[in-house]
Amino acid sequence: MKIFIDPGHNYSGADTGAAGNGLREQDVSYFVGSYLTKYLSDAGFDVKCSRNKLADNVAATFNRSINYRYMQANEFKADYFISLHCDASADKDAKGAHVCVYSKNSTAERLASAVIKKLIPLGLDGRSEKIVERKNLGVLKHTNMPAILIEMGFITNPENANLMRSPEMIARAIFEGICEFTGIKTEKEYMSVNDTIALMSDRGIISDTEKWYNGTWNDDDFKWLLRKVGTYIADKM
Numbered sequence: 001m002k003i004f005i006d007p008g009h010n011y012s013g014a015d016t017g018a019a020g021n022g023l024r025e026q027d028v029s030y031f032v033g034s035y036l037t038k039y040l041s042d043a044g045f046d047v048k049c050s051r052n053k054l055a056d057n058v059a060a061t062f063n064r065s066i067n068y069r070y071m072q073a074n075e076f077k078a079d080y081f082i083s084l085h086c087d088a089s090a091d092k093d094a095k096g097a098h099v100c101v102y103s104k105n106s107t108a109e110r111l112a113s114a115v116i117k118k119l120i121p122l123g124l125d126g127r128s129e130k131i132v133e134r135k136n137l138g139v140l141k142h143t144n145m146p147a148i149l150i151e152m153g154f155i156t157n158p159e160n161a162n163l164m165r166s167p168e169m170i171a172r173a174i175f176e177g178i179c180e181f182t183g184i185k186t187e188k189e190y191m192s193v194n195d196t197i198a199l200m201s202d203r204g205i206i207s208d209t210e211k212w213y214n215g216t217w218n219d220d221d222f223k224w225l226l227r228k229v230g231t232y233i234a235d236k237m
């Protein structure tokens with residue numbers, strides 16, 4: 001499954017973002033985007049990002065910057081398009097996340113609702129309308145796939161801005177929303193404890209399986225097990 005990640009705005013020049021509390025929107029969007037790219041790639045998604053370095057400027061004018069983003073996504077034939085932004089207001093009490101979609105009652109709206117559900121518990125509540133229809137945003141209008149634009153809280157609000165200093169947390173929440181929506185698991189499936197004991201017994205790493213099944217092993221047993229497993233891996237690999 002292909003996902004296009006678009007960290008909003010350019011580092012400098014045209015189409016730069018908002019600023020507040022010592023942060024710049026284009027930097028926050030870049031850092032969230034790079035964590036999100038990593039999490040999605042690790043989970044097996046095919047990911048392309050519009051900005052691959054912090055100082056990347058995708059174009060020299062506003063219109064070209066917007067065009068570049070949706071054209072790259074269309075060319076990539078992404079299944080979903082995710083644009084990352086921060087809100088700003090003259091009122092520093094304005095806070096909370098919301099997600100923009102081109103139209104409601106759409107796949108994009110369902111993706112938006114899976115994502116916002118994960119963002120709110122981070123402390124990004126505050127907006128009464130959490131999914132907003134926007135007809136005038138180029139990246140939503142001209143993308144050929146379901147597209148969402150996430151406003152990850154207000155950079156002008158001190159608490160929201162504080163959360164933006166932990167971009168990995170915001171990225172993780174968006175990642176979990178995408179996984180829940182697409183039905184793709186966030187973690188590799190690990191073997192059960194009992195299956196692991198049975199396999200280790202089968203490979204001759206342990207013989208006294210009852211102790212391990214029953215959980216009656218002690219600290220020394222555990223250290224011994226670590227050494228046996230380590231030796232087994234060193235021999236086999």
Ligand SMILES: [Zn+2]
Pocket residue numbers: 008009017018025085086
């Ligand atoms: Zn923005």
